[in-house]
Amino acid sequence: MDLFSASNITKQYAAHKALDEVTINVPEGSIFGLLGPNGAGKTTFIRIINQIIAPDSGDLMFQGRRLQPQDVEKIGYLPEERGLYKKMKVGEQALYLAQLKGLSRNEAEKRLRHWFSKFEIMGWWNRKVEELSKGMQQKVQFIVTVIHQPRLLIFDEPFSGFDPINVNLLKEEILNIKATGSTIIFSTHNMASVEELCDHIALINHARKILDGNVKAIKDHYSTNTFEVRFNTFDQDLRTILPETFEITQTGVDEKWQVARVKLPQESKPNDLLTLLMPHVTIHSLNEIIPSMNDIFINVVTDKEAV
């Protein structure tokens, strides 16, 4: 069941098309990665979900019905360009932002106190925002994003500007929120975090969606049947013992072993490679080379651009 879906979203700005017939389905309870190079249209798409701007055409569905203006209270949004009123006191400001999301003052205060003590910033309640370090401001921003327990959370480049300790804290909290049943959309070009957290992704480039689906399925799809073998020293060329159809993409030596990457013909299994090698060398290990999301990303983007 999809918590959110967008079909055929098009957005045209005066000179350029920001989104061209983009269709995306976000399954309930998943962490959904929205990927793409800078300027691909991710932020425009996120602003459309948040109803900050309206699409020229296309449909938006939320919880099985058309997206309504009051749904903003069920959505939490941490924008890439984020900030707080510098001259306002931290607690007062968090209360204000929480109330704008539809919480009553009492409820907002109760929840904020809980979060503030969890993040150990309770002592800053009555300080002005400008006195806070950047990391602390980001904690406050995170809190006000999740304070109204939204069904859908949207993080636009959430880790940019966080130090490693806070990145971990944030990841932990994101997984906690997922565990409570909320759905999360991640917009990023940081592929490492995608592999770690996301279940599903959609890749947007030049205003178009060029790839989407389950992360595992995509990886399987883009695996090239390439294996890395480590073996003892062997003074002949590997080429001489492998048939033409086995492509050696890379050879080298590490501290102890010779290393080679071999791309197998489509129908071949790793066993075939082993059978061919075993009479000549002593094999230490054999691993499949699984493409990283980063490779896939670069591949797909450059491929499509070549086309």
Next chain:
Amino acid sequence: MNKILLIIRREYLTRVKKRSFIIMTILGPLLMAGIVVVPIYIATTTNETKQVAVIDETGLFFEKFKDTDNIRFHYLSTTINSAKETFGKSDDYALLYIPRTEVALPTNAILYAGKQVNINVKSYIRNVMSKRIEDLKLQAQLTGLTREDRSPINLDDLLRSIKTSVDISTIKIGSDGQEEKSYTEVSMVLAIFGAILIYFFIFMFGSQVMRGVIEEKTSRIIEVIVSSVKPFQLMMGKIVGVALVGLTQFALWVILTFIIITAVTATFTGKTLSEANSKQLIEQSTGGFNPGQVVHLPEEVQQEGGANEVMAAINSIDFPVMIGSFLFFFLFGYLMYAALFAAIGGAVDSEADTQQFILPLTAPLILAIVMAQFIVQDPDGPMAFWLSIIPLTSPVVMMIRIPFGVPTYEVLISMALLLLGFLATTWLAAKIYRTGILMYGKKISYNELWKWIKY
């Protein structure tokens, strides 16, 4: 709670808690009270004796102008033209000319002077004249009564029927003999003062709105907020919140100014001139009023010094009308301009980029203030009329005209157009604002703005 109310509340509270607001609230009334109190103080402490020559063609005021501590009167029997010629060479401070009237009692006089006529001198002359005329009217009434009927008369009606206001115009005689009309009327001071206050308020609170929008943009909080509320709600919340700050400031200024002025004048004297006069009159009229009896009428005007006369002049202004129209023209003038200021704030990245837009935006206001000096000279002329009807200049120009009296329908047309102007600019501004607040790092040209409006 409604979200727009939340926004208004935040905008209001963060501003009234600011130190600058509190300082302004205290300094404003001190300044305004100073404007009122200092002339009174000077008037009461000036020891310089002023000589006033009087040409009374009616003969009704002979010996009626009594010398005071610092005004001395002497009567001339020459014609007004020869008096004007010799005026420059004499030591006289001013020349009072009461022209002959054929049937009615005289209610006009001209005061010639070499420089701006002191408001005390003018008020004193006006008081003496209206007193004398009221006496004459009362005598005429009483004579009529003794002749015709003996029925009791309504004292209120009687007092109302004899109430007279005397119009004294002032003409400045230059050293070269050139004549030029000059104005020292309280209404004129008030006109300019009200206009400047409106101009200042629109500018001050309009740019507060603009700075607020820029602050939200540069601190990057804007996107968080517009994911909770519509950009229009945020814009209107800010504009209304700042309007309430302005009204609060104005209300505090009025209250504090009145307190200060009352406190200061109380130290000078107890009651005002007009009160003293009417009380005296009523006491005498009610103290046995028999036809045929010679009624002793007060012939001497109270001489209580300059302070009272200035206060009397101020008391004669219709403050509820002034303050009411000030509030309307301030509020809607502000609302109209504030929307445009908000649009500018939304379009630019920093305050440094605002100049190119602020100047054309505020040009009508500046024009109105520059024209003020001509409008006070001809408050019913075509320029005054049109500038007080066109919404962009009407808040300032109508404030100039109101103390001189404006036909009600003109005020209503002006108000209606201002209301329309406010709706139009808000509609326009909202379009620029909602696009601008999400744009960063782009120099905005007028072309670009035009695209946003059409978009």
